Amino acid sequence: MSMDPPPPPASAGDTDAPVVAPKTTRSESFSSQKSTDSQTAAEFIRDQMQLEADAREALPYSIESCTNILGSLRQSVFACLTCNPPPAEPKDPYDGAGVCYACSIQCHGEHTLVEIFTKRNFTCDCGTKRYPPTTPCSLRLNSTTNTKGGVHSEEPDANNKYNQNFRNRFCACECDYDPFQQKGTMFQCLGLGTSETGGCGEDWYHPGCLVGMGPNWFESMKKEKPATVKEPTEATAMPTISEDSEARPGDEATAAKKQDGDEDVEDEDEDPPMPPGFPGEDDFEAFLCYKCVNANPWIKKYAGAKGFLPAVFSTQKNAEVIGTEEVAKKRKAEDDADVSEAKRLKGTSGPAEGQPTSSAPAVKQETQEASSVTCRWALLPSPPAGEFSLFMTEDFRNNICRCSSCYPNLDPHPQLLEEEETYEPPMSDGGNSEHGGSTNGSGSLLERGESALRNVDRVRAIEGVMAYNHLKDQLKPFFQQFAESGKAIGAEDIKSYFAKLRGDDQAIKDAGGSANGSKDDKDDSRREQSGY
Template sequence: MSNDSKSTLIADDVETLTAVDYIESQRELEKEARELMPYDPNECTYEQGELRQPLFACLTCSSQNDNTPIGVCYSCSIQCHSQHELVELFTKRAFVCDCGTTRMKDTYDGACKIRRKGKEKRERKMSNASATSASHLALPAEDIASESNTYNQNYHGRFCGCKQLYNPLEESGHMIQCYFGFVCGEDWYHDRCIMGVKVNQLLKKTGENVLEKLSSPGIDASDNNTSLKKEDEDEEEPDSIEQLHYFPKLETFDEFICWKCVAKFKDIFEELDAKFPSVIMAKLPRFDDTLTVEQWYQRREKLSEPKLKKIKTETTTNSTGELQDQEYSIFLGNDFRYKILDHFDELDKSSKLFEFLSNNSYLFKDDPIFKPPEDDSEEGWSTADMGTAEALHSLPRDKAIESIQAYDKMRSKIIDFFKPFADNGKVVTEDDVTKFFGNIRDKSKDNDG
């Protein structure tokens, strides 16, 4: 076969497949987007009351309202706050969406757009009229705010005991959410800070959004990797630091409870450990101003020494090596819920442990997370709606969403342009494409004029 023949076949293949392949690739993108973000963002959770649900802190509305912390639900983060600076908090318990409430009273046009549309729809239905919608009018946020909501530093974008602003592009290590959260408000903690190791002593990795890789609270976190590892463990790097050894591997535990919450109920957790052996699979002491993980390990070993003795005024240990005065976090084993449930009724009903578990039954019983209804329509959302999955993890999101919307408009025009060629098996020529984009430019100029 001659070289000319080969070139002709290749050119023909490329030309005849262009339209069909493009449309098919767009369908694949739509399918992937639906899988990434399958929920319908058209239902605000405000009217459902207290829920354990995914939340976003709106820093923009907070700054407009005397730094009042404001948390909004999944749907409102897209429909009402997409142009605002948001921080993804993942789930919080017993929270009522703040969107459209008096906590946002100074936000211009702060009324919840989702609830506003629902109210107008009901009013039109009751009056059997097709009244003109007033959705274009700017309305203040006047709904009653929940008095039961609790807020912590997360709603201002700060996390962990180190109180750092979360920056996914600069974050190193892994973060774990406190499952109990009574004191800390279900805060997120760096693995290094749980141990007390200073951040500047640890290897920094950039460009990795750690929170995206974490399992949602209440879901087993075994898919995550806790250790900080060098890019190449066999290659010596003089400026690199030690790996974060001695931190429990995520596949070995189900939930984490921070040292702040443990300290508040220390006697209770010690009784829990005594009554239900192996429920607490690890206790990790936290030492302030620890410079390296090896130094942390040496101090931990001293705590485990037998006999009653003082250790640098930090703590004392008893004959079994158990922690007495030292701060520590606990890690609950993968099957801790079943172990507690199996013997819960055997507890002394007058004991503090029974009272504690009864008042905080979510710690070992079902604690469902609300999820918006799935979009079950045949076509799914538009690319603009679905594409916000990527934008949800960016700060700020406004430019990302604007880009997605611009792409969606262009995508629709290109698909409409290619479809007749694909249906009729016609070849798309260079002149066809040039003419198509020329028409778009001309329309754009007319609109600008």
């Protein structure tokens, strides 16, 4: 830290010269600081533990091992744009690459990363030929050296599939995702096929893009926002007269302007609503984009069926809306017919007068056999015309036909048969155990230090305690003088005191002489001793 040189002294003839305040020394300057910039050891430890707790909340999982050895998983994936930058031209080919959660922190923590979230059947690419050898995997065991780290240039998993997300491009609008600029919610397609087979590869979509209105469709709503007209109330119906009535209009205008400004701020902070024609967030559990639906046209017949919402068309047209209403009416009529048929079976399945009761189980068994071989997909009406996405409720898997004719369509897509399990790394040790955490990188710094002290041998522990007590006895009178005077301890005070403890009196004299010599030197060429 340096200080500006003092102004030159005024001559005797300068009667109008300003009065210069007496100059304070550095130690006085530091000591005069209020204690607001200081903190006790307990406060420092508490703040440090809070920072570490916040870090564990943001990154709750263990970062000790790479998932590459576990093989193909449905897991959280990150793309490193520093090690594998995309080409400048959007249409140029690009070989994507992704890493697991642990490698994104341990091996690429200081790089530019894209969080792609979950991808199925993916193996971590860290340490493979998809990344340069200059960025090896530091978590896996090197088979050559038999040590941890330094793994590179291995063959990647041939079953990994990549889409535009790995170059930080999302949705049908092919936008570069910026979490600090994007507004609203994006939804991930369940995915039926990869981008090579005509699907999307579990891409993320803006609601506006799924209904053909674009990602920024809500911007037009702000421009066309109608002016709100307040209804007159008892308090405002009759005008009032006051002495300061001339100032009232300005005050009211200022208040109205402030209110409008507050509303604008609220509008900017709020997420945009769902576009017209898009289902509510609570109305569906998963969805299939129009790309995946077109790549698997057999699934189109489920639009509007049980477990599926009506088709959401990628272009808003009146004809398609009418077609959807007709399909809904048709399905309702078929449902009514099914209900009446069920009532008829129920009414006729009971034994009539004079008939043996043994015929009832026979009828029930025949009905069950007929339902087991009936293809529910074949009974569905023809799908609506046009390009659309499918939105499914939580129980949609229970309503998909799994007969021998339909199962071949389902077999390549097990996500339609049962809910997938997503791999999650083990939770990081929060250091809440009674033994104070561990020394393998988990737990707080304080707990890791305490754990390390417990593992020190007895002789060194005794020597350490003796050295600590000696230092405490030396520092007690130093701290006592500041406690009695109520002054904060300055950096120069600490430097001087530790110089005395080392017996470095000559250094103190040299520093003092240098400081005194600088009083008459206008360019203030003081030098400071380095800190400790």
